Amino acid sequence: MKIIVCLKQVPDTAHVKLDPVTHTLKREGVAAIINPFDLFALEAALRLREQVGGAIHVLSMGPPQAAEAIKEAIGYGVDEGLLLSDRAFAGADTWATTAALAAGVRRMGGADLIICGKQAVDGDTAQVGPGLAMRLGLPQVAFVKGWREVAAGHLVVERQMDDGVDVVRLPLPGLITVVREVGEPRPPSLKGKMRAKKYEVPMAGAAVLGLTEAQVGLAGSFTQVVEVFAPQASGQRQMIEAPAQEAGRLVVDYLVRDQIIRLGS
Amino acid sequence: MALLIDKDKCTGCGACLDACPFDALSLVDDKAQVSEACTLCGTCVEVCPEGALSLEEVTRAADGRAAFSRGVWVFAEQRDGALPEVVAELLGQGGRLAADLGVDLSAVLLGQGVAGLAGELFALGAQTVYLADDPRLRHFNDDIYAEVLARLIALHRPEVLLAGATALGRSLIPRVATAAATGLTADCTGLAIDKERRLLLQTRPAFGGNIMATIICPQARPQMATVRPRVMKKGQRQEGATGRLVTVEVAPDQDSATQVLEVVRAVGEQVNLTAAEVVVVGGRGLGKPEGFDLVREMANTLGGVVGATRGAVDAGWIGHAHQVGQTGRTIGPKLYIGLGVSGAVQHLVGMQSSEVIVAVNSDSHAPIFQVATYGIVGDLYEVAPAMLARLKELRG
Ligand SMILES: Cc1cc2nc3c(=O)[nH]c(=O)nc-3n(C[C@H](O)[C@H](O)[C@H](O)COP(=O)(O)OP(=O)(O)OC[C@H]3O[C@@H](n4cnc5c(N)ncnc54)[C@H](O)[C@@H]3O)c2cc1C
Ligand SMILES: Nc1ncnc2c1ncn2[C@@H]1O[C@H](COP(=O)(O)O)[C@@H](O)[C@H]1O
Numbered sequence: 001m002k003i004i005v006c007l008k009q010v011p012d013t014a015h016v017k018l019d020p021v022t023h024t025l026k027r028e029g030v031a032a033i034i035n036p037f038d039l040f041a042l043e044a045a046l047r048l049r050e051q052v053g054g055a056i057h058v059l060s061m062g063p064p065q066a067a068e069a070i071k072e073a074i075g076y077g078v079d080e081g082l083l084l085s086d087r088a089f090a091g092a093d094t095w096a097t098t099a100a101l102a103a104g105v106r107r108m109g110g111a112d113l114i115i116c117g118k119q120a121v122d123g124d125t126a127q128v129g130p131g132l133a134m135r136l137g138l139p140q141v142a143f144v145k146g147w148r149e150v151a152a153g154h155l156v157v158e159r160q161m162d163d164g165v166d167v168v169r170l171p172l173p174g175l176i177t178v179v180r181e182v183g184e185p186r187p188p189s190l191k192g193k194m195r196a197k198k199y200e201v202p203m204a205g206a207a208v209l210g211l212t213e214a215q216v217g218l219a220g221s222f223t224q225v226v227e228v229f230a231p232q233a234s235g236q237r238q239m240i241e242a243p244a245q246e247a248g249r250l251v252v253d254y255l256v257r258d259q260i261i262r263l264g265s
Numbered sequence: 266m267a268l269l270i271d272k273d274k275c276t277g278c279g280a281c282l283d284a285c286p287f288d289a290l291s292l293v294d295d296k297a298q299v300s301e302a303c304t305l306c307g308t309c310v311e312v313c314p315e316g317a318l319s320l321e322e323v324t325r326a327a328d329g330r331a332a333f334s335r336g337v338w339v340f341a342e343q344r345d346g347a348l349p350e351v352v353a354e355l356l357g358q359g360g361r362l363a364a365d366l367g368v369d370l371s372a373v374l375l376g377q378g379v380a381g382l383a384g385e386l387f388a389l390g391a392q393t394v395y396l397a398d399d400p401r402l403r404h405f406n407d408d409i410y411a412e413v414l415a416r417l418i419a420l421h422r423p424e425v426l427l428a429g430a431t432a433l434g435r436s437l438i439p440r441v442a443t444a445a446a447t448g449l450t451a452d453c454t455g456l457a458i459d460k461e462r463r464l465l466l467q468t469r470p471a472f473g474g475n476i477m478a479t480i481i482c483p484q485a486r487p488q489m490a491t492v493r494p495r496v497m498k499k500g501q502r503q504e505g506a507t508g509r510l511v512t513v514e515v516a517p518d519q520d521s522a523t524q525v526l527e528v529v530r531a532v533g534e535q536v537n538l539t540a541a542e543v544v545v546v547g548g549r550g551l552g553k554p555e556g557f558d559l560v561r562e563m564a565n566t567l568g569g570v571v572g573a574t575r576g577a578v579d580a581g582w583i584g585h586a587h588q589v590g591q592t593g594r595t596i597g598p599k600l601y602i603g604l605g606v607s608g609a610v611q612h613l614v615g616m617q618s619s620e621v622i623v624a625v626n627s628d629s630h631a632p633i634f635q636v637a638t639y640g641i642v643g644d645l646y647e648v649a650p651a652m653l654a655r656l657k658e659l660r661g
Contacts, residue, residue: 032288063289064301090303093448094449095446122471123471124451125439128439129439131440134443134444135443140407140408141407141436142435143436156526160432163540166527166529168524169525170523222485223448223449223481226479228306228311228479237634237636239640239642240641247643248654248655249651249652251639251648260620261600
């Protein structure tokens with residue numbers, strides 16, 4: 001089975017903060033990391049390869065430094081990588097991102113299975129996976145938490161819904177996005193790390209992919225960010241300054257008063 | 266498309282370097298310089314004290330769809346023939362947007378044997394209901410659902426389409442937006458109309474909730490958004506209201522490649538965190554797995570469900586299905602109670618839109634207190650039992 005894992009390099013969001021006064025992003029020591037959900041995608045691919053054999057390729061769109069993320073993936077035992085990088089890709093929304101990724105998938109010769117993370121933690125959109133599937137005309141199952149069956153022509157996967165799980169048969173070629181339950185990422189192997197050190201990440205720009213500037217990046221995007229601001233502290237805040245037991249009683253009284261807790265039934 | 270830097274105005278102060286979340290700016294010869302890492306987010310433009318930075322105007326040509334697209338649509342998700350709460354919220358908000366635009370509100374309902382729900386959609390404010398009732402729509406399969414919805418859009422050209430940011434909505438709608446060749450904004454917490462330009466102003470958290478962004482889709486139609494459950498207000502229910510019912514045929518050649526073999530509902534302890542009115546979350550501050558007995562008792566007493574931090578899940582005290590936050594569920598209940606939760610940003614992003622937040626933590630500096638409606642500094646093993654006792658007392 002040939003698997004392509006879509007992987008994004010993201011800023012470590014834990015350290016990105018907007019200064020509520022100056023409205024500027026504070027970025028003390030923000031490191032670039034592999035999107036955590038994409039590590040689950042990688043782990044899923046590694047497990048599938050262990051089960052049925054085949055090859056794993058990783059595909060990423062990003063600035064040249066995103067090559068680091070692909071090298072890191074090589075360390076986990078991935079066979080090949082491709083980085084889509086071009087000034088023209090800057091400012092892409094999910095529509096323009098899937099345009100580039102779809103071209104990247106074609107350039108890699110397609111795959112039996114494409115695996116995306118559930119979402120990227122910078123944008124939290126969860127839109128690229130399903131959008132990419134549509135662009136490539138592939139069937140999809142999002143939010144996959146595991147699989148029951150792997151065969152040459154199909155997978156039987158478990159999809160996490162809000163109120164339970166659906167068991168879905170996905171014919172291949174197809175695309176899945178995965179959630180954490182597919183498996184905790186293993187550490188990179190020593191052998192992989194050695195290979196990663198020497199690995200030269202292949203790169204492709206818009207022209208090579210047969211894409212015009214109008215199709216990618218900000219120019220190729222439908223959506224536009226018009227304003228960025230600090231989250232509003234909603235409602236009032238109150239510290240209940242009282243000894244523990246008294247505070248516990250008081251907060252219940254406040255919640256009843258505010259009609260947040262109802263006493264009847 | 267590019268970030269423009271006016272080298273004459275730039276004083277090399279470095280304010281933009283500090284502000285850039287992507288490390289895309291550097292100083293070369295005391296002037297700002299931008300690299301490929303730039304996503305054109307515009308943060309630097311705002312902070313530059315000299316006004317030396319600007320974003321080149323987007324010149325993407327409008328494709329004309331805006332001129333002839335009218336109406337607000339809501340995708341009325343149904344599971345097992347029932348409408349989740351978010352549909353009422355979407356119709357409430359959709360009605361307000363439709364009024365601002367001076368257009369009608371419609372709902373789209375897909376499924377098998379779901380015609381009976383049309384009346385409910387009218388009562389919730391829909392003036393038109395598009396109904397596709399077909400055995401092939403019995404279960405949720407992305408491809409056929411997307412195809413039916415995309416064909417309806419092409420035929421009737423709504424200018425706005427809203428869906429719930431539920432598992433189903435977030436799986437389906439990006440596929441629909443791509444099929445319809447339009448923009449989509451995920452998980453919105455605020456929606457408004459710019460009347461003059463008939464634009465939907467879509468506000469959503471980004472960067473793990475650390476910033477809010479307002480997004481527009483000026484050129485293409487429909488303007489599509491998934492909307493976070495429990496954020497929008499429902500409309501006034503009009504008992505017995507009726508409207509126009511348009512039945513839609515599923516074309517004979519339409520079928521889904523995927524096949525739902527089995528549907529397993531969460532059994533036993535219900536962990537439908539997304540729909541819960543009350544969520545009681547236990548963190549590592551519980552100190553031991555048995556601490557969740559107290560959390561569970563609190564949840565049961567309040568008719569709520571049990572949530573957990575990643576700290577507690579990683580400790581093995583409770584299953585991951587309970588996890589709230591960036592790598593767990595996003596919730597927005599009426600009442601959130603956090604017991605021994607520190608309030609790491611990855612947790613906050615998943616619960617910040619809760620209506621009322623109660624936090625109990627022994628550390629007065631815990632970040633959770635910055636978002637708490639009511640904060641209590643104290644030992645949760647003293648505070649929580651006192652809360653339970655008071656509840657019992659009041660309920661008699
Ligand atoms: C990529 C990534 C994704 C993540 N995703 C998530 C996510 O989805 N959800 C999530 O929750 N976390 C997530 N995290 C982890 C997050 O950063 C925190 O580590 C986690 O939320 C901390 O859990 P906690 O509050 O239970 O534990 P701690 O941070 O250890 O806090 C325990 C708190 O309990 C208090 N306490 C101790 N004893 C008592 C007592 N007797 N009474 C009252 N208070 C007491 C302490 O003062 C402390 O503040 C993620 C992290 C990363 C890097
Ligand atoms: N620039 C990118 N390069 C490669 N994969 C991406 C990129 N952006 C998003 N993805 C994939 O799509 C998933 C969802 O991302 P998003 O829609 O941005 O939340 C991620 O987990 C990745 O698997």
